Structure formats: structure tokens, C-alpha cells
Amino acid sequence: MSTVIKNGTVVTADLSYEADVLIENGVITEIGPNLKGNETLDATGCYIMPGGIDPHVHLEMPFMGTYSSDDFESGTRAGLAGGTTMVVDFCLPNQGESLLDAIKRWDNKSTRANCDYSFHMAVTWWGEQVFNDMQTVVQQRGINTFKHFLAYKGALMVNDDELFSSFKRLSELGATAMVHAENGDVVAEMTAKLLAEGNTGPEAHAYSRPSQVEGEATNRAIMIADMAGVPLYVVHVSCEEAHEAIRRARQNGKRVWGEPLIQHLTLDESEYFHPDWDHAARRVMSPPFRNKKHQDSLWAGLMSGSLSVVATDHCAFTTEQKRFGVGDFSQIPNGTGGLEDRMPMLWTHGVGTGRITPNEFVAMTSTNIAKILNCYPKKGAVLVGADADLVVWDPEKSKTISADSQQSAIDYNVFEGHEVKGMPRFTLTRGQVAISDGEVKTQEGHGKFVERAPNATVNRALSQWKELTAPRPVERSGIPATGV
Ligand code: DUC
Ligand code: ZN
Ligand code: ZN
Ligand code: ZN
DSSP states (O other): OEEEEESOEEEOSSOEEEOEEEEETTEEEEEESSOOOSEEEEOTTOEEEEOEEEEEEOSSOEETTEEOSOOHHHHHHHHHHTTEEEEEEEEOOOTTOOHHHHHHHHHHHHTTOSSEEEEEEEOOSOSHHHHHHHHHHHHHHOOOEEEEESSSTTTTBOOHHHHHHHHHHHHHHTOEEEEEOOOHHHHHHHHHHHHHTTOOSHHHHHHTSOHHHHHHHHHHHHHHHHHHTOOEEEOSOOSHHHHHHHHHHHHTTOOEEEOOBHHHHHOOGGGGGOSSHHHHHHTOOSSOOOOHHHHHHHHHHHHHTSSOOOBOOBOOOOHHHHGGGTTOGGGSOOOBOOTTTHHHHHIIIIITTTSSOHHHHHIIIIIHHHHHHTOTTTSSOOSTTSBOOEEEEEEEEEEEOOGGGOSSSSSOOTTTTOEEEEEEEEEEETTEEEEETTEEOOOTTOOOBOOOOOOOOOOHHHHHHHHHHOOOOOOOSOOOOOOO
């Protein structure tokens, strides 16, 4: 079976050029003029781009007394509808659970995926077992990224000695560290104070997590990563203080990457002051939406290259689940959806406004993260030999985002009413057409796990630092006598 995509413009992270793309057995086998295949897809007026990779999703995630409502089936269907052809979910061990047992639970859930996927491992507790399991996870399971929560005290949070131990181990294994950077101790105290003062509504969620808690934790994680000699990926960067710390680190030669979310780029804190409780609660996520100053900083970071990847943190809860927090904002399950909307929203607000080029769009939604996660060029590329995970992007196709027509399993959409221009005409997962002009043709279970070997990346700033300051005893004479 062969498929040829004809009459389009190939758009990659570095080039745009006219060519047909031939796909055989799920892989790109030829790129050039006048190609022929059994099946033809017409890309007239469209861009042929690498499918999107969303490196930050939580599908069927056990969290805050419930499970996020999009699972690997509905979540990947939503992704494909919006041009995303690979997702990376976070495997979350329970306290005391071995990392390998946690992976088994994630393996079971992910068999229903409609597109390819991978896992990051979360380090939710620390001990000898975790230290030992890490090697197996990296070397035998093909997982090279490990996330640490600096927030969610009493649940997922790790403290600084655990963080430093974990980072050092990851450095030895050639793996990359990730952080959810908010100071969980400060958040817990602010939350208790707000509730005690009668601030129980969803707007208090934003007050309990000001940008300083994120700036502090981001900087702390960067400094600890530097001392441990591990590359660091900071998820959901939402504010100038966190961006500033990342910018500075990169300028100093550290391997640090920042990931803003499409929600923080396009929605602001005014959502929490909406008179309808449900409207505000549906938008409760951590970190919370911010003001325009922070949004401008995130856009500037993407435009200048100090921020590298746009993700979603897709973690969808129904209105009914959000209502667990009526009378106490701290019980509102944290999370918003975005998988289906990330690419159309970024195109509309990024390419459509002239902030970013189509090539930069490809870099931010696919190629950069494929390189960071070490699955490039299998993913994130339009190259002979790459997986045919492709999106045929129609820059003229438009719609108004609405929960009524979305693939996600929840009953609302945080982007409801937003107009987008730029959408998939076709989405292909390993050569198979999953979306064809709005028609959903996904196949449950088609998705395969993507193994990712450890990176050879070194933290250059740290290796310099080590050479300069490696501990060595100083020879001294004239040592004073001790004792009495
Ligand atoms: N933030 C959320 O809003 N949801 C899931 C986890 C997280 O860190
Ligand atoms: Zn997080
Ligand atoms: Zn997350
Ligand atoms: Zn909009």
C-alpha cells in the first residue's frame, strides 16, 4: 500500500519547498516531483508538515480524587483532529510503588491510543528502589525523561534533597530532568490563608499561586540541575519570572528548555473573575492563567528562541468533576484541555498575526521537542525514512471552536467561541489517514509506544564548573596543634 501527497508545499522547521511525498508501509520513502502511489491525497493550497507532538498530556490521570476524563482513545482522537500525531504522557508511580509497576499500569491504559505515544516517568518519591529502577527504565524501557513536581505538597511533591539525588542519578544515566516548577510550600500556606479568610472561589486559585512561586521554583530547579549536571526541561512556563530564569540559564550555556502552553499564550487571568462559577472553575489549572505582561513575555520567548516548545498539559475534567470544589477552590481538579486546539490556536495567534513563521510553527509544535526527547528524525521530520506522521495543513480553513463539535470527552472547551484560521485537511499517523476533511477515521489501538534512548547531551556549563571547582584538598604547613 502506497500513498502520495500531491500539489502541496513541504514545510519543515528549516525549509519550505514544493514536492510530492510518497509513503509506503507507514514510512516516507520519497520526496520529489511527479510521484505516484495507489492512493492520492490532494494538498493543493496546503502545507505538508510533520505532525504535531504534544509532549505534555495527562490521559486518564489519577489526580485530586478522580481521573482526568480524556483517556488514550479520546485524547489521541482529539489530538489527531487538530494535527497532533504523537503525545507524551506522564507515568505516575504511587508512593512506594516501583517505577516498573507504574509503567505496567500505563501500558494497559495506552493500548487504546489512536496515534503513537511515549511516556515520561514522574519521580513522586525517593528511595533505593527508585534509584535502581531508573536504570531499567532508561536502558530497557526507552524512557529518558523524568519529571519532578515541586508543587502538590503531600501528594506528588518532592523536596530539594530528593530533587538533587534524583537529578544526580539522571545525570549518570544520560537522562533529562523535567520540573513542574511552583513552590509547593508557599502555595500550601497561601491556600490555607485564603480559605481561612473566606476566599473560596476559583479566583482564589490564581491568588494562591502568584508568578513569584513559579519564578523561585524555576530558578531553584535550574541551579540544582546545574550542580547535578543534568539537562532540564521546564514544563508549563507561564510567567516572566520563570522565563527570565530560563533565558539567563541558556545565555550562560546551560541545557535548559522552557515549554509554554497554548492556554497561557492565549487566555488570561480575567477568566477567573467571570461571574459564572463553572466558567471560572473550568479554567483552574496550575500554574494559573496570567496577565498580559506575562503573555507578552511568553510570545517574546518563542519569537527569540529562549522558549522552545508549545504544549497543552491536556488534563480534561468535566464540569461535574470541577464542582468537587464548590465552596473550596483547593478541591477543584486542576487541569484544562487543549489537545485538539493547540495547533489551530498557535497558527491563528502566531502565524496569523505575523509573530512566527510557518517554519517556526513546525519547530515549536514538533521538531524541537522531537530533538529534545531524542526521537528525531523518526518523529518531527519530513525526511525519507521518517515515520509518515504528517499533517496536510490548510491555512485557509477556519472554524469557531465549540465543545459541540470537539473530540474530547468533556462537556465544554476553554477556547469556546474562538475563531481559528489554519486547520488540518488530512492528518496521517504512520501513513494511515486519521482525519480527512473533518471526517474522523481513527483506529483505536493503532498507536505504538515510541522508545527514546538516553541523550549524549552534557551540561556544558556544569562540566566547566566541575573542572574549576572539583574538590581537592589543599596541602598546608604549620597546622596548629589541636586539643588542650
Ligand atoms: N497542572 C494541572 O493543571 N493539571 C495537571 C497537573 C498539573 O501540574
Ligand atoms: Zn504540572
Ligand atoms: Zn502536567
Ligand atoms: Zn482566539
